[in-house]
Amino acid sequence: MSTPPVIQDYLNYIKLERGLAENTVKSYHADLRKLLDHFHAAIDFKAIDGEDLQDFIYQMVKKGMKARSQARLISTLKGFFLFLKLENHRSDYPAESLRSPQLQKRLPDTLSLDEIDALIGAIDLSKPTGERNRTMLELLYGCGLRASELVNLRLSDLFLKEDFIRVLGKGNKQRLVPISAYTQDVLNTYISRIRVHETPERGEADIVFRNRRGKRLTREMLFVITRNLGRKLGWKKTVSPHTLRHSFASHLLRNGANLKAIQQMLGHESITTTEIYLHTDEQQLRETLARFHPRSSYIR
Numbered sequence: 574m575s576t577p578p579v580i581q582d583y584l585n586y587i588k589l590e591r592g593l594a595e596n597t598v599k600s601y602h603a604d605l606r607k608l609l610d611h612f613h614a615a616i617d618f619k620a621i622d623g624e625d626l627q628d629f630i631y632q633m634v635k636k637g638m639k640a641r642s643q644a645r646l647i648s649t650l651k652g653f654f655l656f657l658k659l660e661n662h663r664s665d666y667p668a669e670s671l672r673s674p675q676l677q678k679r680l681p682d683t684l685s686l687d688e689i690d691a692l693i694g695a696i697d698l699s700k701p702t703g704e705r706n707r708t709m710l711e712l713l714y715g716c717g718l719r720a721s722e723l724v725n726l727r728l729s730d731l732f733l734k735e736d737f738i739r740v741l742g743k744g745n746k747q748r749l750v751p752i753s754a755y756t757q758d759v760l761n762t763y764i765s766r767i768r769v770h771e772t773p774e775r776g777e778a779d780i781v782f783r784n785r786r787g788k789r790l791t792r793e794m795l796f797v798i799t800r801n802l803g804r805k806l807g808w809k810k811t812v813s814p815h816t817l818r819h820s821f822a823s824h825l826l827r828n829g830a831n832l833k834a835i836q837q838m839l840g841h842e843s844i845t846t847t848e849i850y851l852h853t854d855e856q857q858l859r860e861t862l863a864r865f866h867p868r869s870s871y872i873r
Contacts, residue, residue, distance in 0.1 A: 577618075580602075580653075593744060600649075605649060608650070611633075630643065640674040647672070650671060654667055654668040691806060692812065695805050696710070705782060708760055710799070710802075712726075713817035715756035715821070716750045716821070716838075717822055718750070719818060720814040722742060724789055726738070726780070727779040727780055728779050728780075733752065736753075737750065738752050748838075764781070771783060771787060773787040774788045796814060799813050
């Protein structure tokens, strides 16, 4: 089924004018495809009303859609129908009555320093990809990068004499992230001893991390690498690139780093996003009290 022109116009709008990330645009597109599937493509965007949208959401819930996915779907619908109104495709706003479900604040998983070392230590350095994978994990933890930021990192983004790397984050916003001497040494070792012997695909010569075919790695492959390492160690928790990024922020906060500085390094637009790490630390403090304080066994 082809994408209706009005939906394509909306996707172009959120990508080019609002600067949303490619993965976010894909998610919005997938949500709108669900809307098309629900109406079997016989949909008139000028005639659909609030009850139609409420019924669509209800059907998605009946099919098992989780609360977080519902919230994103409703956000997509609100944005799309507001776009239709702003572009004079319709005079009303049928998504106004949609209400997102209450979401429980989900605290990010973190790893201890020993767990970080164990995870990186589980990499088989005898394999051709071993040193590359080790370097990627060190950068995820050492600089707090997102998966997409890591796979798109270029040699021309490395300013190691100045102890910084340039990162292209969400919305194509650039930021400078400090890089420690230790992480620099690991990165330099990979570049000078391993990467130098690789043959890149056309247009990929500047990309730092590439697969065996000389192309940049995908985000999905990075998730597979980290997940498989966690499984290799027998961990029940799911390990992802985000886990290393969250650990970076939490360890900085626990050791006294300023929340504003952490926000800038992570590339969060709002400090309220960064404040979730405060809640993570509070939870760990409560668990420590419950486990080790002699009064914790008292029962009212």
